[in-house]
Amino acid sequence: MTTLTPILTKFWDHPQSWTLDTYEDNEGYQALDRALSLDPAELVQMAKDSGLRGRGGAGFPTGMKWGFLPPPDGGPRYLVVNADESEPGTCKDTPLMMAAPHILIEGIAITSYAIGCNHAFIYIRGEIVHVYRRLLRAVEEAYAAGHLGKDIHGSGFDLDVTVHAGAGAYICGEETALLDSLEGRRGQPRSKPPFPAVAGLYARPTVVNNVESIASIPPIVLHGDEWFADMGTESSKGFGIFSLSGHVEKPGQYEAPLGITMRELLEMAGGMRGGKRIKFWTPGGSSTPLFTDEHLDIPLDFDAVAKAGSMLGTRALQVFDETVCVVRAVDRWTDFYKHESCGKCTPCREGTWWLKQILGRLEHGQGDEEDLEKLLDICDNILGRSFCALGDGATSPITSSIQYFRDEYLRHLELGHCPFDPTDATLFASSNGSSSRTPAQEGASL
Amino acid sequence: MTTAPERSPAQTDLVTLTIDGVEVSVPKGTLIIRAAEEIGIEIPRFCDHPGLDPVGACRQCLVEVWMPGPPGPDGTPGEARQMQGPPGRMKPQASCTMTVAPGMIVKTQLTSEAIDKAQQGVMEMLLVNHPLDCPVCDKGGECPLQNQAMSHGRATSRFEDVKRTYPKPINISSQVLLDRERCVLCARCTRFSEQVAGDPFIALVERGALQQVGIYEEKPFESYFSGNTVQICPVGALTGAAYRFRARPFDLVSTSSVCEHCASGCAQRTDHRRGQVMRRLAHYDPAVNEEWNCDKGRWAFTYPLVGDRLQFPMVRENGVLRVASWPEALAAAADGLAAATAAGIDDTGVGVLVGGRVSMEDAYAYSALSRALGGADIDFRARPHSAEEAAFLAHAVRGVTPETGGVTYADLESASSVLLVGLEPEDESPIVFLRLRKAFRKNKTGVYAVAPLPSRGLAKVGGTLLASAPGTEAQVLDGIARGSSRATESMTRAGEALREGGAVILVGERLASVPGALSAAVRLAEATGARLAWVPRRAGERGALEAGAIAGRSTAEMVRDAAVGRLGALVVGGVDPYDIVSAGAGHADGVTIDTEDVLEAMRRAFVVSLEVRESAVTELADVVLPVAPHAEKAGTFLDWEGRARPFEAALDSGAMSDYRVLDMLATELGTPIGTRTLSGTRDRLVAEPEPTRPTAPTVEAGEPAEPGAGHVLLATWHHLLDMGRMQDGEPFLAGTAPATVAKVSPGTAETFGLVDGDAVEVSTDSGSIVLPVVVTEGMVDHVVWMPTNSAGAPVRSALGVDSGAVVGLRKADLVATVLTTEDGVA
């Protein structure tokens, strides 16, 4: 039985968890002291040895990414923290920055020192204004306490941190679109190469890392790479935040070693809400192919999840019980992708426009079985053909839902309408325990 | 280094890869799509354009790529592996963004089924939101979307849902219209505007399927190059207002031609139907205009059709012109000219004013006629000119061509630095401007300009201004050459840059009016080792120089003499009398003439006018001989490089080019010149003896004029789009001409109590012009700049002066064209 490992989430229940005082009571900024006493190259090596893989979804080894920066040439180098968190289901960076912003700031200071950066940026999702404010306040505190600014901890190392709020676009989480947006352009992904490590922000060497990746650095520096590598599995070292949402008794953030299973997590979360059966779930957000109750024992690490046909992504475990219409869920996700497609490339721009219309019809029982083949073929023409991974992600819910729930799609067509009542899946429906669908509604959806 | 010893250095830069089983070697850094073209494999594409930076947006050009594994111990590349993603699934690559690698294997739609399917998938999706209005679309029949949908698309679409629609077209400018429904969002137009032209007035806005080309609302799409976006749009989304709904491509007949509007020498295609030019396009000529042209070249072709075309010869009888037969008119002309030459005494003779617009063959015929008449007073310069300029042209320009080592476009592109003197390329030679911008973007060429103000054109080539008042150019050039103590920092830097090797000095026609400037330019070139080239404005000047159409008395001298009866007759070809004023002003040996002198000369002399349309000359001519406009004749221009730009007649109208008319006239005079046919004229031209090259002019720099109180120096040049007669009849084009304003420095503005938007009156003894003023940062003091011939400001005819003259300046009452604050715009 795997147990929880509260490290980043350790003091989130403190009534004033976000203050510098609370953080300093919890070993705050001690890792920075230690880091500043080391050679930057040692820190990069430490990140490599820890086996930490990016927590932003793709799982790229963090230390290796830092190592890609060309040798210093006297010009600026940047660290950009990706705090755009906009993937449906993903909700770990936002509470982390809300509850313990200083972990991130300390991580930024250490990483900046390691990669030779004197100006770091946090690109934060525009809609979460309350988190933006909290972060600004925390950065102010850190400056005042000498953790940021000139000559940090008397080491001679200078660092400025700029917090920048986006304007509300999922695509701006894609690292190169993020850089364009940060530079003041429209957020659309750039061609790679050149990679950000070579020509990133303002065409200078740049490291882009996820909030949680950077926040994982102080504990590694404090407790050692071996301590970190001891946790998790062979392919996926360390701990991570698992965000359970949907039809579970206790939704929330569960910090655990990678490799924990969904069955274990469900148990920790008090089981399914109202004792219902799990129908399908996402292992890492809406862009990762759906799993079903067949997959509850798969270790949630990068390799095992990939082998089972999905992706660990951001460990955004959205849980759907038997009351949910999978077609409706997929239709709504597809609407999201259609809305968020940046428009740069044809497959994603036109494909999501088309997919949404077909799914909208199917959910209302209009269409025929050929539409399913058409959906699969359109997805085949988008996956790997679009410019960036947003287009790929749009196909995941569709192809996996048809794979596991083809009959449910056909049922819509047979009935000429959706066999489910959306209100059955709501909290208020489950509390009074019965369907609220009225005969009038039954007629209206025909 | 593991380079094989037998390889020469040139070959080591080649990369060998395999495309569809065919081995091909291409230079390192080549894009896969270009490498495939080398062996005749066409990969479908939309956003790709060789003249633009790649974006990889449309995803039409997908190919399968196998990358070579790491090289073994002997250096041979390892076994190639298919690029995949997700693992196990081939991941197509955009061939327009990926460069070649040694040992790479590429499979296109021809050899990879998966790629064929991927391309068909993209094509199907491009058509999801594309309206099926091909039958009424201008592009239908020459549309890359239509064509590639046929060659690389599915036979039928599976899309049966709802298309995105927009209201029909919106105006991007007065001449470019956008149908958003048809747009495939390839970003060619926006990249062209930003990268090539440097006028980023359009950009993609919104997202997803609602992404669209948008305008920058605060600024109009004011670009001299906007027509290129219409040409490179791969669908019918961008159309030209003048051509929209006028013709179908398959009804048009195309003729390869060359533009007549300036000395840039653009290759162009003239498309016509039933004897009417319907449109003109830029033709591809990598050595000259690459694939671009300017809006004037594209759209200004309606001028022969505005209702004043001369159709028949005319002779003056009892003071009135009447239509005559060709034999009658030729006889009358010959009689008049013979009379003027007969006596052989001082106050007779025939002067020939050629104008700067005719072909080289025409210019040769004028020159031959002039010699046949025994006089040999001929000049092609219908604009300010000087004896110094004539000497400069004979020394530094005549006979210099790309073949003899003259400066070329390619030299500009690779130049280490370029100094512009008396030349505003964006206005005066737009393709020179585009090349300079490319040189700046791609090769970091440093551009310096000796000019009175920092123009937008200079900013777009990243240029440095060496601010100088008109008339001081000679001193500035000497300062750059010597690095004297009076030289500013940027002058010193320019001097160093010119000495670096690979530098070029470009001088414009305006320098003719500055005593000593052209002499100083030659000295500067010699002192620094930089190469020197002359960029005239008009298309015919360079050819006329080569054809010997400059000898004896200058234009100004002929006018002066004719006005007082010391020249009996004038043969005038395509000259606007108002262009000639103040020809030699400022020069010690110069002749100053004004409009009245020109008119008096034409009244007094016997005038034979060869013209396309009625003009101010027609009114005073004794015999009028109609000649063919550009589209109806064949010939050759020499561009500023001295490169021959032969062109064919697009329309077969029966109208005769000047050389043919002059041949008949000479025959009538009994002194045949042998220019009846084009080939005969060319043979004679080639047979002319090489002129000897005189030494360089060494004219002393004149003392710069000192404007007294209430006065400033006039700086002026032509906007590309202005009131020129050859832009007549094209209102959509005129709609994008830059607003006519006067410019002064902040210092001058303070002296005269002016703020932005005030009206100023610029005046001379001859008249005045009132314009809104723009206070221009970085401009020299005591100078006012105005465009030479823009709406509301005909400088030469109204003021009778040109660049460098002292003019009066004062704040005036608000002119009607200035918006008042009541409109919410100041």
Ligand SMILES: Cc1cc2nc3c(=O)[nH]c(=O)nc-3n(C[C@H](O)[C@H](O)[C@H](O)COP(=O)(O)O)c2cc1C
């Ligand atoms: C459409 C799209 C949205 C993304 N959004 C985020 C995001 O909100 N936060 C994030 O950290 N990474 C996001 N990513 C992944 C980033 O591109 C990048 O891989 C990541 O920030 C790298 O950080 P890491 O190596 O620390 O994981 C997104 C990627 C795509 C394609």
Ligand code: SF4
């Ligand atoms: S897949 Fe294409 S359209 Fe979609 S977000 Fe990425 S670049 Fe934009």
Ligand code: SF4
């Ligand atoms: S208007 Fe034409 S050139 Fe511009 S983006 Fe659309 S399709 Fe491309």
Ligand code: FES
């Ligand atoms: S042509 Fe290559 S992506 Fe458009």
